[in-house]
Amino acid sequence: NAGVTQTPKFQVLKTGQSMTLQCAQDMNHNSMYWYRQDPGMGLRLIYYSASEGTTDKGEVPNGYNVSRLNKREFSLRLESAAPSQTSVYFCASSEKPGTSFLRNTEAFFGQGTRLTVV
Amino acid sequence: EDKVVQSPLSLVVHEGDTVTLNCSYEVTNFRSLLWYKQEKKAPTFLFMLTSSGIEKKSGRLSSILDKKELFSILNITATQTGDSAVYLCAVYTNYKLSFGAGTTVTVRA
Numbered sequence: 712n713a714g715v716t717q718t719p720k721f722q723v724l725k726t727g728q729s730m731t732l733q734c735a736q737d738m739n740h741n742s743m744y745w746y747r748q749d750p751g752m753g754l755r756l757i758y759y760s761a762s763e764g765t766t767d768k769g770e771v772p773n774g775y776n777v778s779r780l781n782k783r784e785f786s787l788r789l790e791s792a793a794p795s796q797t798s799v800y801f802c803a804s805s806e807k808p809g810t811s812f813l814r815n816t817e818a819f820f821g822q823g824t825r826l827t828v829v
Numbered sequence: 830e831d832k833v834v835q836s837p838l839s840l841v842v843h844e845g846d847t848v849t850l851n852c853s854y855e856v857t858n859f860r861s862l863l864w865y866k867q868e869k870k871a872p873t874f875l876f877m878l879t880s881s882g883i884e885k886k887s888g889r890l891s892s893i894l895d896k897k898e899l900f901s902i903l904n905i906t907a908t909q910t911g912d913s914a915v916y917l918c919a920v921y922t923n924y925k926l927s928f929g930a931g932t933t934v935t936v937r938a
Binding site: 742744746751752753754755756759761767769770801803805816817818819820821822823 | 830835838861863870871872874877917919921924925926927928929931
């Protein structure tokens with residue numbers, strides 16, 4: 712019953728450092744997402760992947776890159792971290808919207824990564 | 830660009846009150862609308878709505894979608910302190926899931 716596994720849970724970076732956030736799901740979902748959450752701003756979409764081998768920009772892609780390594784894994788990379796990227800990051804996965812209306816196709820979330828850039 | 834707008838941004842009520850949260854949207858290729866509850870960790874799923882006028886209920890929570898006027902409401906009746914949370918509305922389009930800013934609900938004893 713792992714669902715969506717996201718690592719690390721916490722990270723502190725210095726400005727200019729790089730890091731990769733890892734996400735893996737075991738539900739055989741086609742769609743995967745990376746969001747950031749800042750106080751009062753809900754979840755803002757950074758990048759998404761509708762299927763293995765495809766990725767697309769969301770609302771706030773600047774400063775990030777992603778890799779859909781295979782169907783299970785979707786990683787988020789910060790090449791040169793900035794204080795403005797201090798946030799809580801969530802990975803999520805879902806069935807492709809419209810695949811089936813006979814069952815729920817809600818998004819399932821990882822537990823989040825609290826990233827601080829100093 | 831897809832837009833999901835929630836209102837109010839926050840509210841404070843007393844136990845036993847009824848709360849109504851609003852979510853309006855302007856998106857291309859609407860598929861479904863979802864409601865989530867978030868309490869200081871990952872969001873947890875409440876409802877998914879795809880058809881207009883069909884109310885979904887779970888205990889004291891209910892929700893309905895109006896696809897003509899492009900909005901949904903989430904009602905919480907007989908509120909309890911455990912209902913204090915951020916409530917998030919999200920809309921699926923063909924390929925992505927976009928969220929609103931959320932409504933912070935505080936229920937005072």
